[in-house]
Amino acid sequence: MPQEKTNHSNASPYLSELTLDCVILSFHEDCLKVLLLRWKGTQEWSLPGGPIRRNEAVDAAANRILKERTGLDDIFLQQFHVFGEVERYNREGIKYKLKHLIDPDKWYERAVSVGYYALVDHAKAMPTPDPFTEQCAWWDVQQIPALLFDHNRIIQVARKALRTQLSWQPIGYNLLPEKFTLPELQRLYEAILGKGLDPRNFQRKMLSLGILERLAERRRGGAFKSPYLYRFKKEEYELKLKESNLFFS
Amino acid sequence: MPQEKTNHSNASPYLSELTLDCVILSFHEDCLKVLLLRWKGTQEWSLPGGPIRRNEAVDAAANRILKERTGLDDIFLQQFHVFGEVERYNREGIKYKLKHLIDPDKWYERAVSVGYYALVDHAKAMPTPDPFTEQCAWWDVQQIPALLFDHNRIIQVARKALRTQLSWQPIGYNLLPEKFTLPELQRLYEAILGKGLDPRNFQRKMLSLGILERLAERRRGGAFKSPYLYRFKKEEYELKLKESNLFFS
DNA sequence: TATCAATATGTTATTTTGACATAATAAGGA
DNA sequence: TCCTTATTATGTCAAAATAACATATTGATA
Structure with a gap:
């Protein structure tokens, strides 16, 4: 239900207040792995994610990002939480760390993020960085470093949601190769x-x-x-x- | 992760792309009831909800709306889904029906909505309309009319989420009076x-x-x-x- | 005081769960 | 060729949870 407001025809092809983050999990060498990105010119890692196009459904954006980062299509992708705290995104520390990549004056004021998790076959995924990052790699969930934004928390919440899902839904279809023991x-x-x-x-x-x-x-x-x-x-x-x-x- | 963009310092105190909708349920005369609002000068009903303030967490906004519509505080309020389809909000039919309340030119281009459900004590809630509406009333979930936006679907998804929650969490603390049989x-x-x-x-x-x-x-x-x-x-x-x-x- | 409507309660068979240990097999090395 | 070793495949039993089922009790009202 809207409050009356001006219809600012924004030039950007992306929504400016809403992003999404994907916790992309795989299973390799008996460990759960999560896909992380390293930002250009830094040692800073974060989850894959990004903005949503103005003409794109949120679920479609999640599928697009999954495809861009792994090459995979048609994967079970689950919304699990909305991260909507005011200060989660716009923090001075992050702006400073990434100032060579993004002009601090052009930083979003605030971004609410929809969290998704996906379970993919480790052998089929092709980790691929995005324009802001130069490395895309699997990390053992037990050994994740301090990430940008609130991404450590997002991973925690995703893992809890996954455990809950496990208790009443089957798991594994996309995580394992077709034949498994x-x-x-x-x-x-x-x-x-x-x-x-x-x-x-x-x-x-x-x-x-x-x-x-x-x-x-x-x-x-x-x-x-x-x-x-x-x-x-x-x-x-x-x-x-x-x-x-x-x-x- | 942001795409570079202009930092449009929007004058509105509300987020322009993200809203929320609350499925507020109570239990009365052996039936589940849901709180609906009737828009001024119409026979059109919708869920309570609305925009989120720029300096307000999304969960806080949900609690605020619950408080505004029922007078109740400190209630179990559960995020259950993000409704992010492109066309869910901005449809000509709705604009036309509400044109005496909202200038069609000022209608949001698109609004993604976070769905919450809440379970409240029917006797304690004080249904209260918002500035766009003139009636706030309980409807039997079995007898809900065609609602504005995609609100019928939102209620369906909420009820399914609630049934799922029921299977692994207790229910009833806020829905029933303190003492019950x-x-x-x-x-x-x-x-x-x-x-x-x-x-x-x-x-x-x-x-x-x-x-x-x-x-x-x-x-x-x-x-x-x-x-x-x-x-x-x-x-x-x-x-x-x-x-x-x-x-x- | 008889009637009525709603509540309180117990048993049994079935299914599911949790705890527990051993035999079989394929590869690799002696 | 045989022995070793790591890993897999498999069964039983007691306990707990579930599903199906019917009757006696009570408080109000007529």
Whole structure:
């Protein structure tokens, strides 16, 4: 509902008050990784993100950024929180650190940010910097440095939202390669939940969801018993994603 | 992460691209009610909401609007979705319907809206219109008319989010009076979930959460056996609100 | 005091969960 | 070729949670 105001036909093709930040997660070497960008001429890192075009839906902008930073399309991308504190964006320290890239006088007064998280296949993603940055790399979520803006907090909130999602929706479709083993899936769950799980109980629970298909193939190459390969049953998986209500069946 | 742009020191004290909408719910006569506003000189209804001040956090704005429309403070208010489609706000039909209130030339080009829901005590809320509206009233969620903007959809999404919340968090602290009976609580759950529940199973499950305290008092006045009154144990309730992870205990 | 409507309450079978240990296998090295 | 080692696959049992089900009690009213 609007307050009356002037219709300032802004020349910029971007919204000036709203941005988004993407917590893009992958799973590699048994660790959760998050994609970060290093700003040109600095050692300062931040989340991928950016402004929203005036003719672009917010969800579309999130998909665009995911595509630009990883080359990936058609990925499960979840809004999880709006970061709307007044001082989250415009802080003198940041302006100073980035003044060689952005004129401090042209800094946004304030930017509210919509947080998204995405889960992608580590092997398929092609990390790509944006015009302000010169490096795009995966960081172990356990070893993230101090980031620009409130991005450390955004990652914390995303991880909590992801843990919550895990409790009533399946996870893993985009995070794992098409074929994977149950121990791999278990390690993914352990990485997200931050704790170990019993393999027997894990298998029982996972299989009971009815979203996994065991293949005849096994994985070879390790110095150990060959594990079976599994694949998600796409339809059943999507169905579980949509359901979501557990209480009182 | 900003694109470089001009720092247009906007004269308006409000953000021009971001608004919020509040789905304020209460429970009365065994039905879920939602608070709606009727615009001056029209029969058009919409959700409470509005713009965000430039020096105000988004969550603070939601609390302000809740306070302005109901007189209530300190209520559980939950962000549940960002509505960011390009055409959701600026549609010719709406401009025309409201042209006697807002100059169509001064209409926002686009407004992204953050959706919040709140659960309030029907008896304590004082429905109060805002400057654009002349009536503020409770509507049964089953009987909502066609609303302005995308507000019907916003209510649908809010109700779904609420059902999901119900599955892993307690509900009812602000929705019910301080003292209430188990059948009342059950009817609240039934209204939210849209289905009947078995009273014996409901009681067992609710009591097992450890957030209810049975009082010595009973409610008098009905032509039937006096039900016991209960009260939420605030601390345990807040704890349950914070926990939230159910999967693999 | 009889009736009525709503409330309070308990049992059982089924399902789900959590805790727990061992045998099988593939590779690599002796 | 065989032994070692790391990893995977798998089953049982007790406890807890769930779903399904019906009746006795009470307070007001007629």
